[in-house]
Structure formats: structure tokens, C-alpha cells
Amino acid sequence: MNGKLSLIFALPCLFGGQGAIAQKLTENVPYAEAGHERQILDIYTPEKAGDQNRPVMFWIHGGGWETGDKSDVGLKPKVLTERGFVFVSTNYRLLPDVEMDVLIRDVAKALGWVHRNISRYGGDPKRIFVGGHSAGAQLAALLCTDDRYLKDESVSFDVLRGCVPVDGDTYDIPKIIMTAEHRQALYGGKMYTFGHRQKFGNDPEKHVDYSAVTHVAKDKGIPPFLLLYFPGNPDTRAQAGALEAALNGAGIPVKTFGKQDSNHSRLNDDLGLPDDPATVEFYRFLDPLVGG
Numbered sequence: 617m618n619g620k621l622s623l624i625f626a627l628p629c630l631f632g633g634q635g636a637i638a639q640k641l642t643e644n645v646p647y648a649e650a651g652h653e654r655q656i657l658d659i660y661t662p663e664k665a666g667d668q669n670r671p672v673m674f675w676i677h678g679g680g681w682e683t684g685d686k687s688d689v690g691l692k693p694k695v696l697t698e699r700g701f702v703f704v705s706t707n708y709r710l711l712p713d714v715e716m717d718v719l720i721r722d723v724a725k726a727l728g729w730v731h732r733n734i735s736r737y738g739g740d741p742k743r744i745f746v747g748g749h750s751a752g753a754q755l756a757a758l759l760c761t762d763d764r765y766l767k768d769e770s771v772s773f774d775v776l777r778g779c780v781p782v783d784g785d786t787y788d789i790p791k792i793i794m795t796a797e798h799r800q801a802l803y804g805g806k807m808y809t810f811g812h813r814q815k816f817g818n819d820p821e822k823h824v825d826y827s828a829v830t831h832v833a834k835d836k837g838i839p840p841f842l843l844l845y846f847p848g849n850p851d852t853r854a855q856a857g858a859l860e861a862a863l864n865g866a867g868i869p870v871k872t873f874g875k876q877d878s879n880h881s882r883l884n885d886d887l888g889l890p891d892d893p894a895t896v897e898f899y900r901f902l903d904p905l906v907g908g
Contacts, residue, residue, distance in 0.1 A: 639663060639697055642737065647706070647729035648722075657706040657726050658686050659737050660693035671777065671906045672739040674727055675705045678750025678884070681719060681815055682711045688749075691888030699899070700906070702739035704730055716816055716826060720765060723755050728769025745778045745902065746839075749884040753784025757828035757859060761838055773837035777905045780898065782844045782884050785851040787859040789816050789823040792851060832862040840869035842901040844894050846883050847874035873897040 640661045648655040661670075673696050677684040686705040693703040708722035731741045748756035759765055760779040766772070785792055793813050800807050808814075816826050824830050832838065841863055845856040856872050863870040875883055875894040886892045 639694060641693075647726045652709055654707045654709050655722060655725070656686070657704055657729070659734075660697055660703040660705075661737055661739075662697045668735070668738050669740040669743075670700055670702045670738050671743040671745065671902075672702045672704060672730065672734055672741075673745045673747060674730055675703065676723055676746070676748030676752030676755045677705065677707070678748065678752045679710075681716070681751045684710075684751070690885045695888035695895075699902075702734060702737055704734070704739075711815055712810070716822070720755060720758065720826075721768070724759060724765035724769050724771075727759065727766065728771050731769070731771045731775060742775045743777050743906065744775050745780065745905075746776060747780035747782065748784075749782040750784060750880065751786075753781030754786040754826075754828070757781045757784060757787050757841075758826065758831070760841070761828045761836075762825075762831040763836060773839065776837075776839040778840050778842065778901060780842045780844065780901065781859075782887070783846055783849070783852045783880050785849070785855050786812060786816075786826075787828045787855045789827045790820070791858065792855065793823060795851065795854075829859055829862045832859075832866050832868065834866045834868075838863070838866070838868050840901070840905060841871070842897065843870065843872040844883060844887075844897070845872065845874050846878050846880055847876060848878075849880060852880070871897070871901060 640663050642659045644656045645659060646656050673692070675689060675692065677686055677688045686707045689705050696703050706723060706726040708719055708726065711719065727744070727746070731744065734741055746756045746760055756779055760776060763773055789812060796811065816823050841859070843856040843860060845852040847853050853874060860870050860872045873894060878886070883894060887895050887898055889895060
């Protein structure tokens with residue numbers, strides 16, 4: 617199976633049902649021919665066979681573009697496959713081994729593979745949602761606003777149903793760089809030698825080009841957005857507001873939701889918990905967009 621491993625595993629039922637929910641995981645699927653060891657993805661589907669044309673959630677992990685793994689998905693595969701989704705989580709090459717442009721193109725290549733192949737796993741290639749946490753939020757927002765990356769993979773925005781960036785702080789990269797450096801100038805403290813300025817190419821034009829806000833425009837087919845953030849972090853709150861304003865200005869449906877009593881990691885980890893406020897908003901966003 618070209619490096620793929622399929623298995624069935626059981627997850628505890630969190631919703632008061634009996635027994636456990638069986639789920640199929642096809643892991644370490646390569647999305648690039650003769651590719652790097654990190655150019656792989658995992659596909660989660662319900663054990664029940666026969667169902668086709670399921671909506672697809674394509675998820676991008678966080679980790680500051682330097683660390684992280686596709687296995688960092690929490691409850692999302694379980695709860696979304698229960699709601700009729702195919703869930704895909706991708707790895708990608710990391711900084712500093714590759715530059716940001718290569719990293720972004722890895723994620724676009726993974727999404728291109730999903731579009732071409734997900735029907736073999738019961739997914740609908742014309743109903744794809746894109747989401748990600750932290751660094752993955754920046755990547756998700758950029759892929760859903762700057763259509764050049766997906767066009768290079770022969771994927772149109774027409775197949776994207778929605779975008780769910782979770783607690784990103786880099787939708788407007790020049791602003792986050794200026795914010796961090798202004799704080800350092802005022803209050804002192806450590807100035808990172810490999811911070812956002814360096815990660816995004818140490819070039820003002822690249823900083824603008826890698827910012828989702830730069831590419832928001834009318835009539836591009838940009839999908840609806842749900843921006844989840846932790847309001848206790850002024851940076852992610854401000855960045856969600858900046859992207860919301862850009863999307864609103866272009867007439868693109870957008871909802872922002874700040875979850876109190878949380879933090880950067882818990883906001884992502886808790887998605888899927890019963891009665892979690894961000895999860896309620898997550899489902900409220902997805903459900904109307906799933907239809908044919």
C-alpha cells in the first residue's frame with residue numbers, strides 16, 4: 617500500500633453512549649512522490665464501510681513552523697468522523713531545514729493530494745474544509761486567501777467550504793513583528809534571533825506576502841471563515857480582529873469567537889469536548905456549510 621498502514625482503534629465514548637466508537641486510521645500516507653519523510657498525512661474515517669462523498673476536514677498542526685506533528689489532533693478526528701466527516705491531518709517540512717515558501721508549498725501539495733485522492737477514502741473532493749492551530753492557523757488562512765499555492769496544485773477555491781484558523785498570531789505579519797519589537801524596545805527582555813522577522817524571510821516584502829490579510833479580496837472565491845482565539849492573549853485577539861476586518865471589507869462571511877477561561881493550547885485541545893463553547897461555535901459554523 618505504498619507505505620500506508622491501516623488499523624482500527626477504539627476511542628472512549630464521551631457523550632454518554634455505550635461502549636467505544638471504532639474508527640479507521642490510515643496513517644503515514646505519502647503525498648509527494650519519492651518525498652521527504654515528513655511529506656506524509658493521516659486519514660481518519662468511520663469504521664462503517666460504504667458511505668461515500670463525506671465532507672473533508674484538512675488539518676494543519678502548529679509548532680511555530682519548527683516543531684509539531686500530525687498526531688496532535690486531540691478529539692477532532694473522533695468527533696468529526698462521528699458527524700460524517702473524513703478527517704485528514706498532514707505533516708510538512710519544518711524551519712530551519714527549509715524556507716517558509718517550501719513549507720507552505722508542502723501543505724498545499726498535501727491538500728492537492730487530498731483533492732485528487734480522498735474519494736478513495738469516502739471523502740468528497742469538492743467539499744473540503746481547512747483548519748489549523750497556531751502556526752497551522754497562519755498556513756490555513758494563507759492557503760484559503762492566496763490562491764496561487766493551490767492553483768499550482770490544480771486546486772480551485774471552489775472546492776473549499778470553509779476555513780477554521782485557531783489562535784493564530786500571524787495573519788498580518790508586519791504588525792506582529794512591529795508589536796514584538798516595540799515591546800522589546802519599551803520594556804526590554806529577550807529579542808529572538810529566529811523570531812517572526814527571520815522565520816518569514818527577513819524581508820519586508822515577504823512579510824507582506826505571507827500575510828493572509830494581504831490577499832483578501834472580493835470575487836476570488838475565498839471561503840467563509842471561523843476565527844477562534846483566546847482573548848487573554850492580546851496578539852491573537854488583535855490578529856483575529858485584523859483578519860475579520862479584511863474579510864468583512866471584502867464581503868466574505870466571517871465569525872470570530874474568543875473563548876474565555878482557556879489558553880493557547882487548551883483552546884485547540886478542547887475542541888470536541890461536550891459543552892465546550894468553542895466547539896459549539898465550531899459545529900455551528902460547519903453544519904450549514906456541509907450540505908451538497
